[in-house]
Amino acid sequence: MLRSPAWADFWAVVRILTAVAGVAAIIAQLVRTVSNAEAAGQPVGTVVVNFLSFFTIQSNVAAAVTLTIGALLFWTQGRRTGVEPRWFAILLVCVTTYMVITGIVYNLLLRGIQLPQGETVAWSNEVMHVVIPIVLLLDLFLAHRRRALPWRAVWIIVIYPIVWVIYTLVRGPLVTSPGNGEPYWYPYPFLNPNNPALQPPGYAGVAVYVVVIAVGIIVVGALAVAVGRWRASQARGSEADHTAQ
Template sequence: MTADSRAWTTAWQIARIATAIALVSATAAQFSRTVGNALTKTEAHASHLPTVISNFFSYFTIESNLSSAILLVVAAIWTWTRGRDGRREPAGLSLLLACVSTYMIVTGVVYNILLRGIEDPTTSVAWANEVLHVVGPLFLLADVLVAPRRGALPWRALAVVIAFPVVWAVYTLLRANAITGPATGNPWWYPYPFLDPHLQGGYGGVALYIVGIASAMGVIGAAVIGVGRWRAARTAAERMAAGRLPEERTPIA
């Protein structure tokens, strides 16, 4: 590893840590605003903290951002402690990074196309909202494109990438009618309006959104895996051309 590549690797790990701190800080700010708002309410449905807190952590955005923060820290630590000898990250870490990268990119796209401008000012913090829906997704996209040591994955890894969103959608739809909406008092609660059959003309309208977002998830997940494979192959070719052994990396199947 040259001095320039070591400096770049170190700089990127610092950026990963800084981004993780920003994501956690933004999540904490949103959480504080949400709980603080609930504490000012007198209605039972609006002030029931267990429901308010469980709803907060049921947002795909929150789950994606917190997972990304954890994985960015883990990836930075691995690179600093194990990746300096030229090895690519282990397959498990590569897979988890591919998952959170896909989820964050989709989060950014869906928010900015479908949800921007409909935030509830009583539970949303403007700067935190931008970090969670713009800064975070853009950094994870950059991590896919330029981060050192990202490993290649087999195409079958796409099934794992899309598994969590499927589970999340099932959980959300099954849970919805068991929850009273804190803001509305309705005997249902959905984290996003495009999942609410009362707003979409029934479950048929919801199904269309789910199919569309699932398709985007599959395409973006495949692109994330494809970029990783291309970068790994290009690096291996460059090392072979320079007369060096290929880097140890996740096998491409």
């Protein structure tokens, strides 16, 4: 079924609809955040940059773009080629890893905690932290034309999270929090060295969370690469059996 033209067309539609839902969720939360900032007399420019600094927002933007590209690639050239382009396969495995990690971290560590972007839009929150991670996970197993990537692709996956953590920790103490006037701003409590709940306290506590999440990213990324390699191997075996018959 997964190799049938009808299924491939259906999954391309799923990708587009998921991308649209993701964009709608991001816009809805941004509008709410900006509206709250204006009502409270907060600096809107800083609030918007803070909003865009969340890993969740950045990974959801990347997911929407990637899913749209995947659908368009299939409709424009997918029916004529055997597997997805290598550059897209790398992009997709990266985004899949980031979204799965986003879902895991949010639902294990952050659900129920009020984050510093202001009042959350409930449906938007669920789309970005539950729906899209689940769709990307399903995409790993159900999407048409998966390409086998080399194991070294795992190290490509970790580049963006490392850059994001460095950016977050460098920017944090340079920004005054619009909400409470504290002389720092961090998107998540586990990255805030001033958080009294951290154990051990300070940057040592931050380092523990960063290392644990980094290991999670490597594990999830390796599993995503492994599934792609397994699916490509299964496809080759199926083609060989068909040729032999």
